Amino acid sequence: MAALIDAIDIKRKAFFEFENAPYYCLESDISTPTARGGQTLVHLKMRNLLTQAVFQKTFKAGEKFKEPDLEIVQASYLYSDGDGSHFLDQASFETLTLSENMMGDDLELLIEGAIIQLHKYNGNPIGLQLPLFVELSVSYAEPGAKGNSSSGSVTKNVKLETGLEIAVPLFIKEGDKVRVATETREFAGRA
Structure with a gap:
């Protein structure tokens, strides 16, 4: 039997199962009552790993969740086609495929050979977790005009x-x- 996790123990970046689906905690906030007999509540901002939907929900501190049958494997990005995006499991050398809606807009941050963490739920690939930063080459840049940098915060x-x-x-x-921050999709420095 899978271990049970109390709602109060779910922290940011934790995985848990709710209503027979795996979830990833984006934010966790605990509110303790000021009145006697009040219940401690846990406010979670969570992502459904099957649908990628993000929502907020409040639970009582003692509510229990199962640990999901979630496996995280190292995989390298191979290519994308009409069937989806294909990855090579670095341990079993099995080709795993994620559909277009499982990928979302993460394809904008992947180049061939990039190593990522792939999520498998009950043995099936369901999504991926990008590293904090990815390194990408600039394919087109307009030249910066001289004299525009006086304020120091000019961008192009x-x-x-x-x-x-x-x-x-x-x-x-x-x-x-x-370097591009994968969470914000913003410039994070030269590589």
């Missing part, structure tokens, strides 16, 4: 090798490698 838009467009400082040019 560039197009990366995956098609993603982000704002970068003026000194970044075509061919440079940049």
Whole structure:
């Protein structure tokens, strides 16, 4: 039998099962009552790993959740086609496929050979977890105009090798490698 987790023990980045689906905790907030006899409540912002839907829900502190039958495997991105995006499990060398809606817009951050963490629920691939940062090459950048940098916070838009467009400082040019924060999709420095 799977271990049970109390709602009060669910913290940010934890996995748990609710209504027969795996969830990932994005935020957790505990409110303790000021009156006697009041119940401690746990407010969770959570993502359904099957549908990618994000919502908030409040639970009583003593409510119990099962640990999901979730396996996280290292995989490298191979390619995408009409059937979905294909990954190679680094341990079993099995090809795993994620559908277009399982991928969402994460494809904008993947290049061939990128190593990611793939989620498998009950043995089937259901989604992926990107690293905090990815390194991508700039495929198109307009030249920065001289004299625009006096304020120090001037940016320009560039197009990366995956098609993603982000704002970068003026000194970044075509061919440079940049680090992109996967959570915010923002420039995080030169690679």
